[in-house]
Amino acid sequence: MQKALKKFFPVFVLPTLIAFLISFIIPFLMGLYLSFTEFTTVNDAKWVGFGNYIKAFTANQEFVNALWFTVKFTIVSVITVNIFAFFLALTLTCGIKGTNLFRTVFFMPNLIGGIVLGYIWQLIINGILYRWEVTLTFDPKYGFWGLVALMNWQLIGYMMIIYIAGLQSIPEELKEAAKVDGASGSRLLWNVTLPSVMPSVTICFFLTMANGFKLFDQNLALTNGAPSKRTAMLALDIYNTFYGKNDWEGVGQAKAVIFFIIVGFIAFVQLKATRRREVEA
Amino acid sequence: MKKILVILLAVIIVTSLTSCVFVPLDSNQQTLNGSNDSANQPVPSAVSEKAMEIYFLNFKPEIAEVYQRIATDYESETGVKVNVVTAASGTYETTLKSEIAKAEAPTIFQINGPVGYQAWEEYCADISGTKLYEYLSDKSLAVSKGSGVYGIPYVVEGYGIIYNNAILQKYFSLADKAVSISSADEIQSFTDLKAVVEDMTGKKEQLGIEGVFASTSLNQGEQWRWQTHLANLPLYYEFKDNQDFDNTVLAGLDAKEIQFKYGAQFRNIFDLYTNNSSTAKGLLGGKSVNDSMAEFALGKVAMVQNGNWAWSQIASVEGNIVKSEDIRFMPIYTGVVGEETQGLCIGTENYLSINCKVSQEKQNASIAFLEWLFSSEKGKAYVTNDLGFIAPYTTFKENEKPADPLAREVLAWMERDGTVSVPWTFAAFPSEDFKNYFGDVLLEYVQGTKTWDDVAQIVIDSWKSEKGS
Numbered sequence: 001m002q003k004a005l006k007k008f009f010p011v012f013v014l015p016t017l018i019a020f021l022i023s024f025i026i027p028f029l030m031g032l033y034l035s036f037t038e039f040t041t042v043n044d045a046k047w048v049g050f051g052n053y054i055k056a057f058t059a060n061q062e063f064v065n066a067l068w069f070t071v072k073f074t075i076v077s078v079i080t081v082n083i084f085a086f087f088l089a090l091t092l093t094c095g096i097k098g099t100n101l102f103r104t105v106f107f108m109p110n111l112i113g114g115i116v117l118g119y120i121w122q123l124i125i126n127g128i129l130y131r132w133e134v135t136l137t138f139d140p141k142y143g144f145w146g147l148v149a150l151m152n153w154q155l156i157g158y159m160m161i162i163y164i165a166g167l168q169s170i171p172e173e174l175k176e177a178a179k180v181d182g183a184s185g186s187r188l189l190w191n192v193t194l195p196s197v198m199p200s201v202t203i204c205f206f207l208t209m210a211n212g213f214k215l216f217d218q219n220l221a222l223t224n225g226a227p228s229k230r231t232a233m234l235a236l237d238i239y240n241t242f243y244g245k246n247d248w249e250g251v252g253q254a255k256a257v258i259f260f261i262i263v264g265f266i267a268f269v270q271l272k273a274t275r276r277r278e279v280e281a
Numbered sequence: 282m283k284k285i286l287v288i289l290l291a292v293i294i295v296t297s298l299t300s301c302v303f304v305p306l307d308s309n310q311q312t313l314n315g316s317n318d319s320a321n322q323p324v325p326s327a328v329s330e331k332a333m334e335i336y337f338l339n340f341k342p343e344i345a346e347v348y349q350r351i352a353t354d355y356e357s358e359t360g361v362k363v364n365v366v367t368a369a370s371g372t373y374e375t376t377l378k379s380e381i382a383k384a385e386a387p388t389i390f391q392i393n394g395p396v397g398y399q400a401w402e403e404y405c406a407d408i409s410g411t412k413l414y415e416y417l418s419d420k421s422l423a424v425s426k427g428s429g430v431y432g433i434p435y436v437v438e439g440y441g442i443i444y445n446n447a448i449l450q451k452y453f454s455l456a457d458k459a460v461s462i463s464s465a466d467e468i469q470s471f472t473d474l475k476a477v478v479e480d481m482t483g484k485k486e487q488l489g490i491e492g493v494f495a496s497t498s499l500n501q502g503e504q505w506r507w508q509t510h511l512a513n514l515p516l517y518y519e520f521k522d523n524q525d526f527d528n529t530v531l532a533g534l535d536a537k538e539i540q541f542k543y544g545a546q547f548r549n550i551f552d553l554y555t556n557n558s559s560t561a562k563g564l565l566g567g568k569s570v571n572d573s574m575a576e577f578a579l580g581k582v583a584m585v586q587n588g589n590w591a592w593s594q595i596a597s598v599e600g601n602i603v604k605s606e607d608i609r610f611m612p613i614y615t616g617v618v619g620e621e622t623q624g625l626c627i628g629t630e631n632y633l634s635i636n637c638k639v640s641q642e643k644q645n646a647s648i649a650f651l652e653w654l655f656s657s658e659k660g661k662a663y664v665t666n667d668l669g670f671i672a673p674y675t676t677f678k679e680n681e682k683p684a685d686p687l688a689r690e691v692l693a694w695m696e697r698d699g700t701v702s703v704p705w706t707f708a709a710f711p712s713e714d715f716k717n718y719f720g721d722v723l724l725e726y727v728q729g730t731k732t733w734d735d736v737a738q739i740v741i742d743s744w745k746s747e748k749g750s
Binding site: 040041042043044059060122126130132133134135136137138139223224225226227228229243244245246247249 | 374375378379381400403499501563566712713714
């Protein structure tokens with residue numbers, strides 16, 4: 001068996017490995033290299049060392065602003081999305097009538113593309129703000145809460161499905177035993193249900209956070225950074241840096257590398273932290 | 282059974298691997314053959330001509346379909362395949378950046394003037410020796426450096442305030458109008474314009490309009506009419522005051538810093554636009570150029586700032602009630618001393634360049650295509666009738682000028698005695714981001730979250746920082 005594995009290793013793994021190399025590893029390394037250079041197109045580059053990284057932070061405040069905006073946005077949306085999704089999942093596992101219909105309806109927003117969603121929400125929000133004769137661009141706060149609403153609307157359904165799967169895998173005996181021991185409803189939720197769905201929580205936190213950090217098309221379609229780039233998130237800022245200014249392509253690339261490191265680090269820490277709290281049911 | 286499966290998989294892998302390897306091999310062979318051909322035969326053979334394919338990266342989405350027809354015609358006439366790819370509106374630089382890195386790179390592309398040339402310097406071939414350059418009626422229009430010519434304009438455009446003369450006639454025939462002039466031609470300064478516009482706003486029910494000016498579109502990506510076109514005027518006057526240069530674009534390119542000396546005049550006209558608009562100030566952030574043009578076409582407003590390219594847009598609005606004989610141009614008056622002689626803003630930001638990194642053969646074929654387009658009967662017919670360009674070439678005769686009303690107005694203004702056209706000084710603006718900062722702060726100014734002093738400060742600061750970067 002061991003021998004056969006060794007023998008067939010290249011047959012089964014090589015195709016995927018090559019695909020992974022071409023579409024991921026090589027572009028990634030190229031991007032890393034390009035972040036240290038000045039270039040207009042990707043095949044002629046001039047080495048400039050850490051210049052781009054310094055420029056990213058010192059030339060203007062846009063990157064730092066985008067970073068803070070993204071952090072704030074991610075914190076708020078991770079909390080709201082998960083709370084709403086969890087309680088929706090709880091409600092829809094109680095066995096009320098039309099559960100399947102509700103699940104489908106809540107899940108549907110997830111199937112719509114980000115750009116379309118962005119424009120739809122722009123219309124909705126501008127339609128409401130019309131009453132006061134202003135638009136989304138009036139204040140960065142409007143854009144922020146608009147994005148949060150959009151994100152919630154899109155992701156709650158998806159997270160809800162994951163929570164439902166987690167909730168359904170809790171053995172009935174466990175809950176019954178707790179009830180026999182006299183546990184109240186809130187106690188049951190806190191000490192039995194929640195620890196049992198910890199794997200789902202891990203996944204959902206990870207997904208919402210990664211999505212929040214990487215949000216791009218919704219941001220582009222909803223506000224495109226207006227007013228004055230104050231609602232631009234990291235991905236949008238990187239995109240604008242790369243294409244907005246001549247000779248700033250390298251800086252955009254440097255920002256992208258920093259972005260990767262931040263997202264990778266946070267995701268790693270978070271994964272570790274929630275993993276520890278998981279319990280085997 | 283298992284063995285067969287293994288063999289099958291192995292075969293798949295081998296074929297997929299080799300097909301990867303074969304592609305570059307193939308193209309190598311082709312170039313080898315190609316060079317052999319040209320070495321052995323003095324005249325390019327029919328074979329290599331058939332294989333010839335040039336690639337034109339088009340900037341103007343509104344006429345993409347015409348280019349496809351031209352390409353088909355040209356191929357049937359000469360056998361050279363013209364591959365026309367059109368970048369979506371506002372994404373030309375993005376598209377060019379990725380396309381030009383490919384093996385089959387664009388052979389003809391477009392730069393937006395001297396600033397664009399700085400970015401694409403290494404890709405622009407010297408085309409000073411071509412017939413295309415010879416055809417150019419005003420050689421100073423080309424983008425040149427030293428003795429080399431790197432970009433040739435293919436269209437001249439003009440912009441100003443487009444007005445619906447029917448509505449203005451109606452206003453001038455009112456008995457209780459507050460001004461003494463009686464036709465739009467008599468508006469020759471900002472003072473006149475302001476008096477007329479403000480009186481019209483007061484009488485908008487009588488005139489049946491929702492506002493004098495169409496929405497000042499300040500949505501993201503829709504701000505170019507203000508941060509580029511309108512901004513042209515104050516900076517044109519500022520650079521004109523610079524005695525060291527006789528060309529405002531060159532003065533602008535040289536300027537490390539600006540004072541925004543004529544900012545107050547910019548504010549004059551900008552405030553006039555927004556105070557007498559069909560749309561409340563707070564809602565302008567959601568308006569697009571299309572919205573403004575539709576308002577104009579439907580007769581809801583009397584004036585809109587735009588250029589001659591807007592004709593197709595106006596004409597194609599459903600329910601359009603503006604007659605082509607009623608549509609006129611007037612210069613953008615801002616209140617600068619001596620502006621009575623100011624004409625429309627006329628220039629171009631569309632320059633064709635040839636990619637110097639593709640083979641010589643392809644470069645020649647690309648030039649041949651452009652020369653055909655702008656000098657052959659068939660090509661010229663396309664340019665005048667379908668593309669609607671005012672082409673700045675000597676090959677175009679008097680009767681080959683476009684027929685649309687705005688283009689004719691531009692030509693009339695260019696030839697009018699006693700007026701001086703304003704060149705497109707914005708070609709010297711340091712970067713796209715400069716314009717975006719300008720547009721963003723204009724939006725905030727209109728919304729009331731920033732003051733005019735903030736606007737002026739941001740314009741001055743971002744010019745400086747964008748020049749520095």
